[in-house]
Amino acid sequence: SLILSKGECGKRDFPQEEIKTKCVSAARLDPGDELSLSGLRERISPMESRRLCKLLKGALLTSLSALREAGIESPDAIIAGTSYGMLENSEKFLLQMCREGEKELSPTLFMQSTHNTMAGMIAIKTKCHGYNITYTHLSAERVLGLCRANAEMLIRQGKAKSVLIGYHNEVTPLLHDMILKLNGKELPVGVTSVSMVIEKEN
DSSP: OOOOOOTTTTTSOOOOOOOOEEEEEEEEEOTTOGGGGGGGGGTSOHHHHHTSOHHHHHHHHHHHHHHHHHTOSSOSEEEEEESSOSHHHHHHHHHHHHHHOSTTOOHHHHHTTSTTHHHHHHHHHHTOOSEEEEEEOSOHHHHHHHHHHHHHHHHHTTSOSEEEEEEEEEEOHHHHHHHHHHHOOOOOOEEEEEEEEEEEOO
């Protein structure tokens, strides 16, 4: 997209209140904990659950759990992070393209292979119509740091009172084998999902 702006755009400082933020709740899912995904049945219908891959289930489970613990139904903003995104669906989509060509591709796999799918799904489920963004970085610590910094900025600017941030990622057997062959590093196969609710400190 093309953005046209005046020369002074971005140079003016906006007043920001000096405040501190805190994490009021958190939920985590690690590789190997996939049995915990059964807890999602309390929050979504079985039919809806069957249409979701493990990563989407994990992102929804930790997000809804963190929000419930914080006593919030709908956050003011959602900021998500990932390293590889919807890798399982991306692999399925690319394999289908190789085997069947471009004409018979599944639109569902395409829509659920983009990195911002998780933040969008969480927004739909929580009825959040506010700020929504996804960061991508190989380092989980780095991407969570970006999410936290963005949340603090929104709160300082008065644009949000409660912000849901999270890191949602998956390592497939194919990626595990590729990384192992390339540099000898062994990544844990499965879903990693961390969600936190950030608010202004009283």
